[in-house]
Amino acid sequence: MTTDSKARMHLRVISPQKLLVETDVLEVQVPGLEGYLGLWPGHRPLNACLGRGEIIYKTVIGREERISIGSGLLQVANDKILVFTDMENDD
Amino acid sequence: MPALIDLRRRIQSVRNSQQVTQAMKTVATARFKKAHRLVVERRPFWHIFPDLALALSQAAGLGRQAFLEIRPEKKIEVIVITSDKGLCGAFNSNLLATAEAFLQQKKGEAAVAVIPVGRKASAHFRRLKYPVVKAYAEGVDKRFEEISRELKQHLEYRFLFKQVDAVYVVYNEFRSIIAPRITITRLLPLGAEETVLPPDHLQPDWEPEASRIIDYLLRFYLKYQVQHYLLESQAAEQASRMMAMENATKNAEELISDLVLLLNKIRQASITRELLEIQTAVEALKQQGV
Numbered sequence: 001m002t003t004d005s006k007a008r009m010h011l012r013v014i015s016p017q018k019l020l021v022e023t024d025v026l027e028v029q030v031p032g033l034e035g036y037l038g039l040w041p042g043h044r045p046l047n048a049c050l051g052r053g054e055i056i057y058k059t060v061i062g063r064e065e066r067i068s069i070g071s072g073l074l075q076v077a078n079d080k081i082l083v084f085t086d087m088e089n090d091d
Numbered sequence: 092m093p094a095l096i097d098l099r100r101r102i103q104s105v106r107n108s109q110q111v112t113q114a115m116k117t118v119a120t121a122r123f124k125k126a127h128r129l130v131v132e133r134r135p136f137w138h139i140f141p142d143l144a145l146a147l148s149q150a151a152g153l154g155r156q157a158f159l160e161i162r163p164e165k166k167i168e169v170i171v172i173t174s175d176k177g178l179c180g181a182f183n184s185n186l187l188a189t190a191e192a193f194l195q196q197k198k199g200e201a202a203v204a205v206i207p208v209g210r211k212a213s214a215h216f217r218r219l220k221y222p223v224v225k226a227y228a229e230g231v232d233k234r235f236e237e238i239s240r241e242l243k244q245h246l247e248y249r250f251l252f253k254q255v256d257a258v259y260v261v262y263n264e265f266r267s268i269i270a271p272r273i274t275i276t277r278l279l280p281l282g283a284e285e286t287v288l289p290p291d292h293l294q295p296d297w298e299p300e301a302s303r304i305i306d307y308l309l310r311f312y313l314k315y316q317v318q319h320y321l322l323e324s325q326a327a328e329q330a331s332r333m334m335a336m337e338n339a340t341k342n343a344e345e346l347i348s349d350l351v352l353l354l355n356k357i358r359q360a361s362i363t364r365e366l367l368e369i370q371t372a373v374e375a376l377k378q379q380g381v
Contacts, residue, residue, distance in 0.1 A: 018132040045295030087311045
């Protein structure tokens with residue numbers, strides 16, 4: 001696990017309609033099924049379902065940004081965070 | 092030598108066709124832009140989702156589950172996606188030729204059935220001896236949501252109840268405006284023959300348990316993949332039509348300039364001849380001393 005304070009992760013949020021976010025981030029909070037999860041660099045691999053809510057992430061310049069999502073799926077591996085969301089829509 | 096009036100008519104008719112092809116090109120361009128935007132925006136999902144589904148299923152060790160089950164291919168279905176309308180160059184004929192070669196190759200090993208999508212494919216396979224399970228011949232571009240939902244349900248049912256062991260799709264993938272790429276791909280089962288383990292052997296955590304996540308994920312696999320193929324094909328179709336009409340317009344232009352050249356030559360020749368005749372007549376009269 002890395003302890004480098006400049007360590008960053010790569011975040012991608014993808015809906016069936018489009019790529020919503022693709023950016024490097026310092027930290028991320030995602031709406032898990034049982035409350036928010038915080039993710040920092042060096043997180044161990046995780047696959048999880050996400051509930052409705054907001055993804056809050058801090059970009060490399062330190063700005064906090066948010067994006068709301070419907071339910072979805074999260075994969076964390078090797079400091080790469082992949083979120084699929086809004087798959088129930090347009091049915 | 093053709094008469095001037097015929098040539099003029101001919102030029103006029105070529106000009107009319109050129110106007111039509113020009114208009115069709117404009118329409119195709121507008122439709123292409125729309126279809127292209129759709130495809131480009133949705134591609135990240137289409138390309139990453141199946142990989143993720145496969146990787147997660149393998150990580151979870153559920154190689155035998157539902158859509159992932161690889162059975163010996165005894166019965167297969169092939170979805171062939173073409174356009175409804177023609178006038179798009181070799182778009183359909185190339186695809187149908189490839190599809191037929193593929194069917195021929197598979198025929199030896201398995202019972203093959205076809206699902207043609209698009210009027211051209213439907214008409215084509217009506218004449219051939221392959222059994223057709225289901226056909227969509229009307230308004231594929233307008234009803235694509237409905238069709239993708241129906242296809243999804245159909246495939247889900249057939250595959251899960253083992254009425255079919257594998258489903259392939261033959262479609263035109265939009266690559267560039269110049270030419271689409273004919274792609275043959277296996278839609279079902281999703282599983283790969285050999286397991287690709289991720290380089291790090293840290294076992295991931297699952298929340299909730301793996302089987303529920305995989306179920307949730309695979310619910311969406313078919314729906315979005317079918318949509319993917321239909322939309323790619325549509326974008327490729329509009330691009331092909333755009334190119335075909337562009338070429339037709341250019342050819343018409345060339346034809347017109349050739350015909351106009353010929354027309355002018357003939358006109359000049361007849362003027363020269365008439366002048367000569369008058370001149371000869373004048374000379375003749377002079378010699379008679381009138």
